Amino acid sequence: MDDDVLTTLKLLIIGESGVGKSSLLLRFTEDTFDPEQSATIGVDFKVKTLAIDGNKAKLAIWDTAGQERFRTLTPSYYRGAQGVILVYDVTKRDTFTKLENWLNELETYTTRNDIVKMLVGNKIDRDDHEVDRNEGLKFARKHAMLFIEASAKTKDGVQCAFEELVEKILQTPGLWESESQGQTLRLGNQEQGGGRACGGYCSVP
Amino acid sequence: MIIFDNVNMAAVTDPESEVFEITDFTTASEWERFVSRVEEVLNEWKLTGNSTRKLSKEKADYSNGTWEEKSQEINFVDFTFSMTHYALVQENENDTNTELEEAPFPLAMQDLLCTKNDFPPRAHCLVRWYGIREFVVISPGPNVEAIISESKCNLLLSSISVSLVNSGCQVPMFVQIQQKWRRLYSGECQGHGVHTEFEMVHLRKVPSQYNHLSGLLDIFKSKTGYTIYPLPPINVAIRFTYILQDWQQHSWPLQPPDFDNLLGGEVGVEEFGKLPFGACEETISELHLSTTWPELTEGTVLDNDVYSDLDPLHAPHWALRIKTVEHPQCLLGDLLTDLFKLRGRKETTEEILGRGSAEEEGKDSTISSALSRLTEPAAPVPISKLSVSSMVHNARRHIQRHRLNDESPLGIEELNCILQYLFPDAAMDKTENQSAQPNSYGKSQKDQNTDDLFIQLKSAPVESLTHRLALCMCLVNSYHGGLRAVAYLWQEFVLELRYRWENNYQICGLQEELPDLRCCLLHQKLQMLNCCIKRKQARDNICNTPERSSETASQNVHQPTQFTATASSSQITAGSPGKSLDSWSDSEEEFFECLSDQGDTETPSMRREKDGSKTRAEGRMHPCNNMTLLNSSELLFIPVTQEPAPMTEDLLEEQSEILAKLGTSAEGAQLRARMQSACLLSDMESFKAANPGSVLEDFVRWYSPRDFLEEEIVNETSQTILKGQLSPRMKIPGNIWVETWENAKAVPAHRQRRLFDDTREAEKVLHFLEVQKPADLSCHLLPCIIHAAILKLKEEEASENIPSVKNNIQKVTVQASKLLQQFNPDYSNLQDCIDFLIAMEMVIAQYRSLKTKFAIAEAENEEQRENLRQFLNSLLEDPEVVVSGAGHGKIGGIIHRLFVNVQESANLDKEPGQKKNEERKLTEGDSKNHDFPSPAGREILLRTCIPRPAPYSKSLPQRLFCVLTRDEFRLVGAFSSDTSFF
Numbered sequence A: 001m002d003d004d005v006l007t008t009l010k011l012l013i014i015g016e017s018g019v020g021k022s023s024l025l026l027r028f029t030e031d032t033f034d035p036e037q038s039a040t041i042g043v044d045f046k047v048k049t050l051a052i053d054g055n056k057a058k059l060a061i062w063d064t065a066g067q068e069r070f071r072t073l074t075p076s077y078y079r080g081a082q083g084v085i086l087v088y089d090v091t092k093r094d095t096f097t098k099l100e101n102w103l104n105e106l107e108t109y110t111t112r113n114d115i116v117k118m119l120v121g122n123k124i125d126r127d128d129h130e131v132d133r134n135e136g137l138k139f140a141r142k143h144a145m146l147f148i149e150a151s152a153k154t155k156d157g158v159q160c161a162f163e164e165l166v167e168k169i170l171q172t173p174g175l176w177e178s179e180s181q182g183q184t185l186r187l188g189n190q191e192q193g194g195g196r197a198c199g200g201y202c203s204v205p
Numbered sequence B: 001m002i003i004f005d006n007v008n009m010a011a012v013t014d015p016e017s018e019v020f021e022i023t024d025f026t027t028a029s030e031w032e033r034f035v036s037r038v039e040e041v042l043n044e045w046k047l048t049g050n051s052t053r054k055l056s057k058e059k060a061d062y063s064n065g066t067w068e069e070k071s072q073e074i075n076f077v078d079f080t081f082s083m084t085h086y087a088l089v090q091e092n093e094n095d096t097n098t099e100l101e102e103a104p105f106p107l108a109m110q111d112l113l114c115t116k117n118d119f120p121p122r123a124h125c126l127v128r129w130y131g132i133r134e135f136v137v138i139s140p141g142p143n144v145e146a147i148i149s150e151s152k153c154n155l156l157l158s159s160i161s162v163s164l165v166n167s168g169c170q171v172p173m174f175v176q177i178q179q180k181w182r183r184l185y186s187g188e189c190q191g192h193g194v195h196t197e198f199e200m201v202h203l204r205k206v207p208s209q210y211n212h213l214s215g216l217l218d219i220f221k222s223k224t225g226y227t228i229y230p231l232p233p234i235n236v237a238i239r240f241t242y243i244l245q246d247w248q249q250h251s252w253p254l255q256p257p258d259f260d261n262l263l264g265g266e267v268g269v270e271e272f273g274k275l276p277f278g279a280c281e282e283t284i285s286e287l288h289l290s291t292t293w294p295e296l297t298e299g300t301v302l303d304n305d306v307y308s309d310l311d312p313l314h315a316p317h318w319a320l321r322i323k324t325v326e327h328p329q330c331l332l333g334d335l336l337t338d339l340f341k342l343r344g345r346k347e348t349t350e351e352i353l354g355r356g357s358a359e360e361e362g363k364d365s366t367i368s369s370a371l372s373r374l375t376e377p378a379a380p381v382p383i384s385k386l387s388v389s390s391m392v393h394n395a396r397r398h399i400q401r402h403r404l405n406d407e408s409p410l411g412i413e414e415l416n417c418i419l420q421y422l423f424p425d426a427a428m429d430k431t432e433n434q435s436a437q438p439n440s441y442g443k444s445q446k447d448q449n450t451d452d453l454f455i456q457l458k459s460a461p462v463e464s465l466t467h468r469l470a471l472c473m474c475l476v477n478s479y480h481g482g483l484r485a486v487a488y489l490w491q492e493f494v495l496e497l498r499y500r501w502e503n504n505y506q507i508c509g510l511q512e513e514l515p516d517l518r519c520c521l522l523h524q525k526l527q528m529l530n531c532c533i534k535r536k537q538a539r540d541n542i543c544n545t546p547e548r549s550s551e552t553a554s555q556n557v558h559q560p561t562q563f564t565a566t567a568s569s570s571q572i573t574a575g576s577p578g579k580s581l582d583s584w585s586d587s588e589e590e591f592f593e594c595l596s597d598q599g600d601t602e603t604p605s606m607r608r609e610k611d612g613s614k615t616r617a618e619g620r621m622h623p624c625n626n627m628t629l630l631n632s633s634e635l636l637f638i639p640v641t642q643e644p645a646p647m648t649e650d651l652l653e654e655q656s657e658i659l660a661k662l663g664t665s666a667e668g669a670q671l672r673a674r675m676q677s678a679c680l681l682s683d684m685e686s687f688k689a690a691n692p693g694s695v696l697e698d699f700v701r702w703y704s705p706r707d708f709l710e711e712e713i714v715n716e717t718s719q720t721i722l723k724g725q726l727s728p729r730m731k732i733p734g735n736i737w738v739e740t741w742e743n744a745k746a747v748p749a750h751r752q753r754r755l756f757d758d759t760r761e762a763e764k765v766l767h768f769l770e771v772q773k774p775a776d777l778s779c780h781l782l783p784c785i786i787h788a789a790i791l792k793l794k795e796e797e798a799s800e801n802i803p804s805v806k807n808n809i810q811k812v813t814v815q816a817s818k819l820l821q822q823f824n825p826d827y828s829n830l831q832d833c834i835d836f837l838i839a840m841e842m843v844i845a846q847y848r849s850l851k852t853k854f855a856i857a858e859a860e861n862e863e864q865r866e867n868l869r870q871f872l873n874s875l876l877e878d879p880e881v882v883v884s885g886a887g888h889g890k891i892g893g894i895i896h897r898l899f900v901n902v903q904e905s906a907n908l909d910k911e912p913g914q915k916k917n918e919e920r921k922l923t924e925g926d927s928k929n930h931d932f933p934s935p936a937g938r939e940i941l942l943r944t945c946i947p948r949p950a951p952y953s954k955s956l957p958q959r960l961f962c963v964l965t966r967d968e969f970r971l972v973g974a975f976s977s978d979t980s981f982f
């Protein structure tokens, strides 16, 4: 692995089929838009190295299909993910209403509750919006997610979405370090004093 | 060392300081270098200049406040010292700075006189002795010999003195001299034309003339040159500490459980699900009662060699602390430790039990089971498969046991008891039917609603087979034969699983249909095996049931009318004698045989019809939203599909690694899609079979509806109609969906090649299980055991209500959860968690011990009981707890009683028959002699403010702290003098 890479993060993109998950990922990793992108089968995978505040993070991003039949596969990819991008299509209300289902599934299959979630409303380049920005915002707030509207086609918001997500992950203690040592356990009266060279804390006798 | 020059103590001077040494400690320049280094550090630490801090009027929290420590190594020639700065973090420091005023003398000197912070329950000894909140200590570094010779001591003290003067530092500075354990310090504080010397005397015995307050007052007076008149009063604070350590009145309440009984026939099988708990010995070794007289003045109290006013019962202030037994033997703790230790054993099961034993037994099982199947007496009522299983099983076990009886590490009784506990269905009532089995532990389902602990800890649900196995292994490891028994039980366990696989009996107690990735790997593996057994059963059912109603076996939805043709065909199959009933059975060969069977019996005329709507539909589940096919008026049916392959986390990991390895190029992505398209192909084939004459558009409308775009268009006759088409991405020529559709043949799911090879997967799981060593097993089971231990602690805590334990259970759960969620848990950190669990068991045991000692059950009313409960909880949490009401309060009464009981029995031993009680009642003030033992420690603190060295000098703080114990006499003095007017 590259020496200067601070950490490798596992990200996941989920949401109904056709909302533009694969297109967002292609935009982010290769900065292109491919109208000929075929519908994902099972899961797909891309990597990209991102520099945040001078630190390089290697991102391993799993793209999922979204169709009902492929769903049995995806939960296994939730495991160990530090971040999730949840996508809906601003021109299709039903992709927005289905978000609850996706969150439920996420809740069921992720064990850590500190996983960072980003909500992306995609295809804002189109003008037949069915979901208002405020609705997305409200939903994100309700579920403690980051939120952005984006377009894989015009690249609006795409880079930003990934960067914000990664930044947030790096700011979350214990989420990305391999060791999550954190606080040491201490119990009331026990194991205090002692150990000090001078005999430290004393009482009589 | 420094000797109090005014007092003649030559006779009792410690002999160790007399050692003569030739000093070539340093040259002048080395000395100067050292001094400047000390100054440098003081500057670095910004300790120079006026003390800007003001003495806060309130009591500073010396024990619980935060003490900051900074350390720096400094050298004197080749001597390494460590220089450390200690300071209490003042919470309201900013406030006091704003109302800064010139202090009359350095903060430390004010601290000497402050009476608010006497006898802190926990503090650095210099803090206790001098009452100071900030100081610097120079002590020999680790592995450096102590400063013993007087010349070296003096040299160091002068260095300090010079550096303090040079730097203008007003923080007191000490050097540690003599052996570390003696805790001897000398030091100095400078500032504002005043100067305080810190000196100590440390002896092994208390000289008799100083064994009381009046003698100590004499020393203090003569040392300070207490010459002026009228004499300012000497402030006196006294603290006596009494130790209670003889618990014969209260034998330890818990008897260790009888483990033979746990397994014996009398105690139910359920006993195996319980973890032992509690300490096997006393956990509280001593009670320390400190009685304090905080503010006395010389003359108001009498304490000399013949008489004393100091009756502990009437002391205004009582505080209690406990001393706990360091590592008492605790049952749960031992169990956890034993299991954790198993991790270090490298032996394989084979090595432990002897080569070949597994195969031999395996062979034995098939023979014996075949045998017993034949010899089993015919039951009067039709018996279910399961009861046969259990009988066959018991027979096998019997034969086996017979053979192994002598060498087997576990007795037959024990093993049977354990296996019955693990596989309760094997012993179930014969009439109980199999379908009831998997749900047989409804209890756990309820538990689960309130308890998702198994998800947090990545263990397995309580009551699941895995959880129960963990408990058994743990008990067997600790109490029934250790490593060998663990290996043996494991082998038996795996044999039972193999037996179930081979004979199509489900494993009960695994709940989920598919491996639950939130559980531990072992649990997933067992679930996987169960999946395999279920699939195999389902296959058998399809072929066995005369009416092929369960084509949809897994979905449990069927339309018998749809299957008329195939139903007859399967009837023939089932009826044909000598044919294997396992139509979908193990090898591919058999699979094709089965296929051709069915092909032969298929109505030929139907088959030969040309492609089109007339072709017989097969494998339909139900119509899809009343949609009709695009090219006909037939309903669009959702087909019966193959269920997705169950996966355990290690398989998934493997798979995702393979997928990731394909890289991120377009070709890689293409390959990845192709590798995953087997399921799509299978679904397309099922769809085609269920919907003859369908097109890709039809499939997409069911499978990926968002890729079928419908538009309202107005046709020639001005009607708006819906016109649909594939999404652009589906229309791309040659895309994998189109390609797969074109390759898909109309084959119903049950005739397709299996996506999931249950035979292979089952064998893989069994092999995985067979090769696990006891050490691996202990790792696999650790999450379940930690889970069980946490539950046990919760349960035990709940019966006592100990807030600190409750809190800590929460903490340890979070910590363990973090560790166990990692792919490769860090075992050294897990060890910490286990130690922590053990410590909690100890605390609960300590609490229980205190509860009996303080007779909480006999409290007069609920309020009192609650007070007592809180008091005991504080004893466990805090270093020292104030007894409200001192000797006259309720709790004080109980403590008093405890001492009296012990004294009485001690007196009884000494002078049997003597009536001490009457004697005692004569003089109230004399009661200490009888109710309490003589104090184990006495601390006497004398303070005053007088001019020194001359009567016209400034009036300055003087302090002497005296410690008198059985084997220590320590005088700790701080004497200030005016350096400008003397």
Ligand SMILES: Nc1nc2c(ncn2[C@@H]2O[C@H](COP(=O)(O)OP(=O)(O)O)[C@@H](O)[C@H]2O)c(=O)[nH]1
Pocket (backbone or CB within 6 Å): A016, A017, A018, A019, A020, A021, A022, A023, A024, A034, A035, A036, A037, A038, A039, A040, A065, A066, A122, A123, A124, A125, A126, A150, A151, A152, A153, A154, B728, B729
């Ligand atoms: N106008 C527009 N179309 C988009 C955008 N993103 C994706 N699409 C189109 O939406 C369809 C589905 O996109 P895809 O990335 O395959 O979605 P996925 O199934 O969620 O991966 C494709 O035809 C894309 O060309 C976008 O930002 N704007």
Ligand SMILES: [Mg+2]
Pocket (backbone or CB within 6 Å): A021, A022, A023, A038, A039, A040, A063, A064, A065
């Ligand atoms: Mg896609």
